[in-house]
Amino acid sequence: MSIDLPKPIADYVEANARLDIDGLIRPFQHDAVVIDNGKRFEGRAAIRHLLEDEVIPVKAIFMPDAVREEGNDVVVEGPAHGDFPGSPLRFTYRFTLANDAIKTLEITL
Numbered sequence: 878m879s880i881d882l883p884k885p886i887a888d889y890v891e892a893n894a895r896l897d898i899d900g901l902i903r904p905f906q907h908d909a910v911v912i913d914n915g916k917r918f919e920g921r922a923a924i925r926h927l928l929e930d931e932v933i934p935v936k937a938i939f940m941p942d943a944v945r946e947e948g949n950d951v952v953v954e955g956p957a958h959g960d961f962p963g964s965p966l967r968f969t970y971r972f973t974l975a976n977d978a979i980k981t982l983e984i985t986l
Contacts, residue, residue: 880944905979912983935961
């Protein structure tokens with residue numbers, strides 16, 4: 878299934894498919910915030926640390942299969958596959974975009 882994603886989100890998803898840490902960070906604003914299952918990471922350095930610790934080692938690749946707009950947010954859903962317990966797991970990614978970049982990302986199961 879092909880879905881139409883805003884460019885910063887599409888860039889993030891494509892970099893994730895390659896497990897490209899620099900590509901994963903690039904679409905974020907410098908002061909972006911990621912909330913991953915309730916844990917808050919502020920700024921690119923903290924987000925990079927999260928991705929290096931939680932995504933890259935387990936080869937977690939998010940495969941979006943649904944997208945919708947809710948107010949100012951873009952909500953993307955789909956499974957993530959990788960070397961982690963319960964794989965694949967279905968995630969919801971709630972993006973807030975600003976200035977053609979990711980301002981906030983909230984990730985929940």
